[in-house]
Amino acid sequence: PVNTLSGMQVSVMTALVSFDRVFEVLDLQPLIAERPDAESLPAAGQALAPEIAFDSVFFRYPSADEVSLASLENIALRRPERLDDSWTLDGMSFVAPAGKLTALVGPSGAGKTTITQLVPRLYDATQGAVRIGGRDIRDLTLQSLRDTVGVVTQEAHLFHDTLRANLLFARPDATEDDLVQACTAARIWDTVVALSDGLDTVVGDRGYRLSGGEKQRIALARLLLKSPPIVVLDEATAHLDSESEAAIQRALKSALAGRTSLVIAHRLSTIREADQILVVEAGRIRERGTHEELLEAGGLYAELYRTQFAQQSSDELQPEASAAG
Numbered sequence: 001p002v003n004t005l006s007g008m009q010v011s012v013m014t015a016l017v018s019f020d021r022v023f024e025v026l027d028l029q030p031l032i033a034e035r036p037d038a039e040s041l042p043a044a045g046q047a048l049a050p051e052i053a054f055d056s057v058f059f060r061y062p063s064a065d066e067v068s069l070a071s072l073e074n075i076a077l078r079r080p081e082r083l084d085d086s087w088t089l090d091g092m093s094f095v096a097p098a099g100k101l102t103a104l105v106g107p108s109g110a111g112k113t114t115i116t117q118l119v120p121r122l123y124d125a126t127q128g129a130v131r132i133g134g135r136d137i138r139d140l141t142l143q144s145l146r147d148t149v150g151v152v153t154q155e156a157h158l159f160h161d162t163l164r165a166n167l168l169f170a171r172p173d174a175t176e177d178d179l180v181q182a183c184t185a186a187r188i189w190d191t192v193v194a195l196s197d198g199l200d201t202v203v204g205d206r207g208y209r210l211s212g213g214e215k216q217r218i219a220l221a222r223l224l225l226k227s228p229p230i231v232v233l234d235e236a237t238a239h240l241d242s243e244s245e246a247a248i249q250r251a252l253k254s255a256l257a258g259r260t261s262l263v264i265a266h267r268l269s270t271i272r273e274a275d276q277i278l279v280v281e282a283g284r285i286r287e288r289g290t291h292e293e294l295l296e297a298g299g300l301y302a303e304l305y306r307t308q309f310a311q312q313s314s315d316e317l318q319p320e321a322s323a324a325g
């Protein structure tokens with residue numbers, strides 16, 4: 001009984017934490033206002049995926065007081081114009097080129113997640129601007145921004161509903177063929193057909209429980225259905241078995257192809273494939289370049305590589321090395 005009780009406390013605490021998060025996001029919504037003269041970006045698919053640019057972005061998270069004041073009065077956040085050392089993003093400038101993969105790496109707390117939250121406007125820059133295709137994202141309609149930027153976090157959220165409903169959520173007008181194609185490209189279709197009810201299987205806490213790797217591939221299938229020109233992705237850190245690891249890598253590759261992607265990279269295979277790596281530390285870009293260039297430079301990246309990625313390197317390189325030999 002004691003074990004059951006302590007387990008229950010953990011579940012209750014977890015539930016409360018998620019509620020907090022929900023309210024946190026709801027509270028923030030009034031801060032992200034659409035300008036009356038906001039414009040849309042060209043529809044997806046008509047042009048090359050647009051680039052993302054951070055232009056001297058300073059950012060600090062609003063304090064609890066600022067958030068509640070702003071949501072009570074439904075006004076834009078008034079921010080003190082002071083430049084001190086407490087910036088989460090400290091004058092950050094970079095370009096994530098159109099159609100290319102940009103990987104963000106850096107120590108914990110460096111600001112990588114914050115960068116990815118500014119692109120879909122979960123928060124606005126305190127100073128400076130985030131631009132998509134040269135346009136300040138505050139000048140875009142929220143609908144256009146939502147259609148343009150696809151976000152995949154580490155924890156894919158699935159509703160307690162059928163797999164089909166969970167997928168259609170990304171694109172309500174998708175046909176059966178679209179669903180099959182997306183699931184196939186996300187390397188999850190074989191799993192789906194093996195389930196007793198296929199796409200009509202109910203998933204979620206009280207339904208069929210997908211593994212972490214399966215959930216991520218469902219998230220990628222959703223992304224493919226939505227097909228946004230820009231993808232912001234927090235690559236999963238969870239340890240996966242090697243088969244689902246390889247499946248996810250292939251799924252990722254097809255999901256990101258041709259899109260402008262900004263990825264918090266935890267896997268060596270992703271950073272090696274990146275067209276550009278941005279090394280973030282204390283809210284600034286400390287180094288930028290490709291894997292080879294940064295290793296050569298022997299700076300912070302080389303150090304991170306030794307501490308975070310070298311083990312993955314020996315795991316991944318062994319088969320290649322023997323094939324080459």
Ligand code: ATP
Nearest residue numbers: 061062088106107108109110111112113114115280
């Ligand atoms: P990690 O690799 O550990 O995920 P990160 O590089 O993604 O780290 P961020 O999550 O962007 O770093 O955090 C940057 C800083 O902002 C940290 O000091 C963190 O404590 C702070 N921070 C993050 N989210 C919030 C928030 N919602 N409110 C206040 N401060 C926050």
